[in-house]
Amino acid sequence: MNQKRHLPAVDRVLGQLSELIDVHGRQLVTGCVRAELAAAREGLKHGLPLPEEAALLAAIRRRADELGRANLRPVFNLTGTVLHTNLGRALLAEEAIAAMVAAARAPCALEYDLETGGRGDRDDLVSGLLAELIADGDPNIAATIVNNNAAAVLLTLNALAQGKEAVVSRGELVEIGGAFRVPDVMRRAQVKLVEIGTTNRTHDKDYAEAIGPKTALLMKVHTSNYAVVGFTKAVEEKAIAGIAHAAGLPFVVDLGSGTLCDFAARGLPAEPTPQQALAAGADIVTFSGDKLLGGPQAGLIVGRKDLIAKIKKNPLKRALRVGKTTLAALEATLRLYRDPDRLAERLPTLRLLTRPAEEIAALGGRLQPAVQAALGALATVSVEACSSQIGSGALPVERLPSAALVIRPSAKKPGKTLLTVEAAFRRLPQPVIGYIRDDAYHLDLRCLDHCDEARFVAQLADLQF
Numbered sequence: 001m002n003q004k005r006h007l008p009a010v011d012r013v014l015g016q017l018s019e020l021i022d023v024h025g026r027q028l029v030t031g032c033v034r035a036e037l038a039a040a041r042e043g044l045k046h047g048l049p050l051p052e053e054a055a056l057l058a059a060i061r062r063r064a065d066e067l068g069r070a071n072l073r074p075v076f077n078l079t080g081t082v083l084h085t086n087l088g089r090a091l092l093a094e095e096a097i098a099a100m101v102a103a104a105r106a107p108c109a110l111e112y113d114l115e116t117g118g119r120g121d122r123d124d125l126v127s128g129l130l131a132e133l134i135a136d137g138d139p140n141i142a143a144t145i146v147n148n149n150a151a152a153v154l155l156t157l158n159a160l161a162q163g164k165e166a167v168v169s170r171g172e173l174v175e176i177g178g179a180f181r182v183p184d185v186m187r188r189a190q191v192k193l194v195e196i197g198t199t200n201r202t203h204d205k206d207y208a209e210a211i212g213p214k215t216a217l218l219m220k221v222h223t224s225n226y227a228v229v230g231f232t233k234a235v236e237e238k239a240i241a242g243i244a245h246a247a248g249l250p251f252v253v254d255l256g257s258g259t260l261c262d263f264a265a266r267g268l269p270a271e272p273t274p275q276q277a278l279a280a281g282a283d284i285v286t287f288s289g290d291k292l293l294g295g296p297q298a299g300l301i302v303g304r305k306d307l308i309a310k311i312k313k314n315p316l317k318r319a320l321r322v323g324k325t326t327l328a329a330l331e332a333t334l335r336l337y338r339d340p341d342r343l344a345e346r347l348p349t350l351r352l353l354t355r356p357a358e359e360i361a362a363l364g365g366r367l368q369p370a371v372q373a374a375l376g377a378l379a380t381v382s383v384e385a386c387s388s389q390i391g392s393g394a395l396p397v398e399r400l401p402s403a404a405l406v407i408r409p410s411a412k413k414p415g416k417t418l419l420t421v422e423a424a425f426r427r428l429p430q431p432v433i434g435y436i437r438d439d440a441y442h443l444d445l446r447c448l449d450h451c452d453e454a455r456f457v458a459q460l461a462d463l464q465f
């Protein structure tokens with residue numbers, strides 16, 4: 001007897017899936033029914049039995065749920081890297097999220113002057129706020145915002161030095177993750193890089209001697225993701241600014257992370273701020289919105305008003321500008337800096353970075369029994385001290401004391417089990433991302449917020465090894 005005849009018709013199967021159709025729409029579900037029926041037909045050809053109706057419907061539901069699920073999904077970042085570029089860097093403050101939603105939902109005064117009814121400038125939404133926070137409201141300081149800090153550097157160099165030379169210390173010709181290399185950006189900006197000094201030492205006279213008729217600016221790049229230690233010398237910003245200004249040239253500083261608050265005062269490793277750079281004589285500073293600032297992806301260019309005006313006139317600015325939701329989030333984030341007392345409560349990046357190790361270890365103690373139960377005899381789970389890093393190139397050498405759930409496979413050769421465990425956590429509805437080190441799978445709990453604790457535990461029931 002030909003079993004093929006017993007496969008149900010597409011319409012009959014669809015009739016049993018009205019709830020699934022409500023969720024995903026008829027077109028997607030029909031495609032899934034067809035695909036599963038085709039798979040069953042293929043199975044029959046190869047001697048497999050006709051699938052049970054319940055199994056067939058379950059397979060269709062699984063397929064539809066998978067296709068209907070967003071590609072960009074929330075995960076648990078338990079990698080120990082707080083600003084993880086591949087996991088989206090900074091988490092936004094609730095104030096910033098609300099501002100983005102409001103800007104997305106209704107028309108907004110993005111480039112509209114509500115006083116005069118005339119045309120406005122989108123940079124004005126944050127320019128004064130940045131001058132207030134970074135330069136005590138100095139009226140000669142302005143800002144312009146682009147897509148990210150790489151764009152900020154590219155635009156600044158092209159606007160201020162196209163066809164001319166920019167002087168940079170060899171110790172600062174860095175590559176930042178994701179293919180941002182200072183020499184390459186220079187080339188793309190059509191600026192000739194003049195390298196001075198050596199990898200470990202650069203002196204005042206190196207800057208002074210490099211200045212010639214084609215020099216357009218002196219530049220300092222925060223080395224971000226690496227540190228030169230030992231016999232080293234870099235020239236202080238103040239000294240470089242002095243040399244630049246004596247020659248009538250601007251001094252540009254690429255800060256990379258650029259927090260606006262005093263990290264050392266909050267028990268964190270010291271990080272240079274745009275305030276310090278401008279006070280030391282920098283004419284332009286650039287930094288990211290989604291690193292230590294704790295805002296949306298953006299590149300902030302702040303500095304002398306005349307130079308900012310020149311940068312804004314460059315046609316690249318139009319190509320690199322940001323949209324309303326980014327500006328909404330950035331403005332709301334910057335406003336939080338007006339109230340430093342409550343900043344660590346409201347800004348998730350700062351809250352996570354300053355989280356005490358004891359609090360993280362206590363969280364580990366609460367979670368350990370549930371995770372051990374989920375793993376059964378496969379592995380033992382313990383709470384151990386570990387160290388987190390800030391990430392995104394900030395303070396590469398510094399570590400923050402933290403605590404992790406450490407999962408050690410019971411098997412003699414743990415390699416395969418480790419990969420199985422790691423993959424199982426990654427397949428959870430809200431994927432959990434940890435790291436393997438020293439034959440153990442680590443879940444650094446620094447970035448597991450209290451409000452997510454119950455959700456983390458509840459989905460452990462879905463773990464499948």
Ligand SMILES: *Cc1c(COP(=O)(O)O)cnc(C)c1O
Nearest residue numbers: 148149150176222224256288393
């Ligand atoms: C991170 C970084 C960049 C690139 O910034 P994005 O916002 O990722 O484009 C450039 N320069 C320095 C020094 C950095 O640390």
